[in-house]
Amino acid sequence: MSEKSSGKGKCALTIPGDGVKIELIASAIEDAKKIEACGGDRIELVSALSEGGLTPSYGLMKSVIESVNIPVNVIIRPHSQSFVYREEEIEMMKQDIRMAKELGANGVVIGALNEQNQICELSLNRLLEAAKGLEVTFHRAIDELEHPVEGVKILSNYKSINRILTSGGKGSLSNNKEIIRNMILHSDHIKILVGGGLNFENVTEIMQGTNAPEYHFGTAVRVERSPFKNISEDLLKKLIKLVKK
Template identity: 35%
Template sequence: MANIEIASFNRRAALIAQENGADRIEFCAGMEVGGITPNIEDVIALRKELDIDLNVMVRPRGGDFVYSEDEFDQMKRALIRMKQQDVNGFVFGILNKDNSVNMEQNRALVELASPLPCTFHRAFDDVVDMDVALEDVISCGFTTILTSGCEPNVMDGIANLKHLVQRAEGRIVIMPGGGLRSTNVEEVLRETAAVYFHSSAITDGGNTAVAQEVKELKEKVS
């Protein structure tokens, strides 16, 4: 049996996900840029409404994953504030200009988040060498990598996802995400043997999870 994390860009989406079987919420703002740090007031309100785990995105802006010192300080401040709100984990990822993993900055945030777990998000899909990046992310102390297998979506990256799961050898969770839907999750599960899956469950062109899609995702990995 595998688990489902739903990326939620508003409180309504998160509540729909919870009501329809999601195991965890990745909460963020800015769907149009792939997710950024949400408003602290929204996190506080949502925490009161959720019984399932709530992971929060820490990303100061859209675009690339190379951040200035000012942006990095902004990430640290946001993480500290969110940590005080009884969240269950954090989602972030920082690269160097050559698209290698920024060990120093990622380690600093992981340590700041401790003892809460951290997911290295789809910045992973921009790395040059996924095997080297896998070891670097593990070394930084992350517990999960969200990835489409360094391809545009999970179906294109399915072979790489299988490779990453095998190479990780249980040291870190490889969580397929990016174009994951109820129509393909069974194939991704079968081919990769992953134990956690990530989807926005948006199938109607909107910005909110669709209840039936969440139900079907959960049913198909259970």
């Protein structure tokens, strides 16, 4: 990709090359503008960041998608109670996916489990049908599985799934590096997007220990690392420089 300038933020916009990709969470239009202006590769758009991210409103989706040029992937998650969804909730999620598609989202971030903490392929198939034509990320529901690598093998059967967001299961990223490496080994066409606890202190270790192609950040670039505070442009620029070096 080529370099271009933009007036949508205070930082000079640089479109990175085809190396390591950085995805950052936005929960407001100003977040999205900062992420693009400072060189982020992709946005995961959420509401309720303090709850791990829920489906954003129509207005937020529309405003963000129309305000930036980098890809916007919208999380489709109706509640934070679990990743097990009733029939009515799956129908709601399908409607939200269609809305994201109509608004021009690049992709959606989805996931569904059953009561045994296994991937619910029945629900997943219904969501994937609604998401045809969009990029699909299977989110950190996979980290609830007893054996995340087995989950990767199952998801690799779905050609319409593009990436998996994971911290390698329960526990800390630093302790899960080998699991993440094994997830990458068995991921077939799917890209492994590492996230969930990534920060300035551990990102170099995690990058060197996993060699994952993509990295996902949330509170690491926010003031006081708080989900309730704004993205800090200074932290964002430092992070992108650190990861892209």
